[in-house]
Amino acid sequence: MRRLQNLPAVIAIGCVALLLGAGPLNHTALVDAASTIDVSTDKTPRLLDLGVTTVGVESIALPLHGSRIVSVTVSGVPAGPGLGAYHLTLSYNPAIVQVQEVRGGSAPFQTVLTASVDNSVGIAQWTALQGSNLQGPTGDIEISRLVLSGVGSSEVCSALNLQVVELWDTNGNLIPSVDGDGSACLQVGLIGVARLRSGADADGAVGISPGIITVLNAIDLQPAPGLLLGAYSASVTYDGKAVQVLDARLKPPFDQGAVNIDNPSGIARLAALTPNGQSAPIAPLAFVTLRLLGPVGSQAVVTLDFPALVDVDGAPILLQASQERTFRRGDADGDSLISTSDVLFIAQFLVGWRELGDDLPGQVHAVNAAAIKHDGEFDRITVADALWLMQYLVGLRDPMLNLLANSHPPQR
């Protein structure tokens, strides 16, 4: 039986407004839409209004056979020296949820110092510190991300019991805090399988293209017959110091929507719908142009998630797993090293001997190659990228690809 015919539109408007911070629309519709679809972003209760520093973990819906990333966030760090270091533990029911990985969060907490995970008893603990600046962050900051996977067999929940062992400011004073626990609930509904590719758009702009390749029933992992996707919101997250999103282009049939790019925070949000629905595979859903900013060879990870994905009737679909791509500025052949081979790959691509891609040997990694020399509105691969990398390899340019002051092109 069908639900409201206009639900995808309501949902998409709600999505766009919620995710993109648009002005108030119809508040009721927005809240309804959020409660209908926003199963994965049930936020931890915040005690900010009371002036209490809170360390919270998100509540999340986990697909059977799938994994998701949850944020651990400190809110309400008081004005002063700011956050310098933390030590946290998380306990959970390992028969329902397991911690696959503990990662850093936003800068300056983009890495963890130590992490230990025991999935046999259900305890993870980790520490991090930031030594980049005596003025640490105040207010709200995402300090780490946990990759969780669902391992149970029915719709049950596990508490995500966070405990703050210690929270320090950069002067070495303890910051009093409370913890905000979350939960992870297994879902046995529909699972969307996403794909993230890197390459070039029709005009040569390099970047990534997210897509949904299939929708499965969680119980038997068989494709859901006749399912039409109606709307999505996607997030692309990255370290804003290493990567910039220059543009995000919605592609038909999901071309009604909106885009919000926040490079300082390292997140780009897309939300779009298609009124009549479309069956998977839908790839690409969009094209997101990327620029790498760091020194030659430095690594940058870009993660794609779908905070909301619904079928044409508004029923939620959980993503099986976030998708990631790792980039290295200059590494055109994708072997993680910077060498003359990268120069060769670019030159060979330019005369049509190699194709773009990042999943088969011999392909040219478009974003890595194009980002050697930045090119205006978007980066593309030109012979100047090969030239600059060669100049770097012979010592004429520094790792940021600036010409060295005492190096000159040969005279006559």
Ligand SMILES: [Ca+2]
């Ligand atoms: Ca707790």
Ligand SMILES: [Ca+2]
């Ligand atoms: Ca290489």
Ligand SMILES: [Ca+2]
């Ligand atoms: Ca270029």
